[in-house]
Amino acid sequence: MICDEEKAILVKVDGDTNIFLSEHKHQNQTNKILLTSDDCLEDYCRLKSRGVIFKKAPSYLSEGLSIEFSDPYGNDFIILEQRNYNEE
């Protein structure tokens, strides 16, 4: 729920994706932003070469490959490349 006086920005990443950022006012408001990717390593290299500092190297989860970083305002970003390990 966003009140009238609340400040928020809408970031248009590309044609399909919008990121909505608002002030941290609500208790259970998350500051984690999950983005999906077709190729996590490509995104990792691209962002790294533009100066993004990652918390750790790309890591393998049961859902797929992921990378994590934070912006200067304390928002945590997770980029996940979902991989289906059951289907060949």
Add this chain to the structure above:
Amino acid sequence: MRYVKELSNRNKIVSESTCEALYEQQNDAYTIKFVFSGTENCEINKRKFSIYPDTFAVVNAGTNFCSKIDSISPVNTLSVSFGENFVKDFHHTFSNSNEGLLNGKEVKGTPAFIESLYPFSGDMRFNVLHLKSQLDKGLKDEMLINEYMYHCLLNYYKIYDKEVLQKLDKLSFIKTKTREEVLKRLTLAKEYISSNYNQNITLENIAEQACLSVNHLLRTFKEAYEISPYQFLMQLRLNRAKKLLQTTSYTLNEIVGLVGFECPSSFIRLFKHTFNITPLKYKKSRLN
């Protein structure tokens, strides 16, 4: 079509799509070889084996390597070679890291792997397919190529841990040397089955290739892999048949013959029993 990509750190990638090829050379770097469609027949140290799309081969530096492609439809291959320093650095970091799977085991300057076939699946498959599609699109960024190659090694170390180190622990011999020798021979058995899966092969053939007696082969194979050589062969045939159903327009009878089954009815029964769907229903479901 063939292209070669050599990076400044001496990492090298060769991608090829061809119906006919013959290479004979001393392999000068650690190399991992993949096949995306068709079969590549190889020979190392007088040992013959075939790489199918569900397996990849690892060849150490300094091995004499011979490969042959002879096919009606084009065979897509990718060969990834790692520069000596790249491998050394990786091996060192990996072995010393807390998460390292080789942790606690002896760290050698340069690794030497069991040269054989390994299953091409999971993260290794995802990463290598990304690398290939990027290269096909003309990727030039060395940093990204190296990142893919780094992950390729990382994935390979995990597979090596699962397929070699964990299997060694399952063998009940007391001496490490004996376990290593037996696993080496079992690897030969698996390699032989994988390369001749569509032939009429017998336990005696497999045992002979592995330099083990039939009884010894049966007992130790089951100990390491938890299935019998026969079950392993059937799994391979079924999985490769499944792939053919999915990717080709061969008829069911043709596929039955291609993967080495003698009669369609036993194939259909086994297929249904294993995947809970009949081959034809599976083919239909994949077409949609």
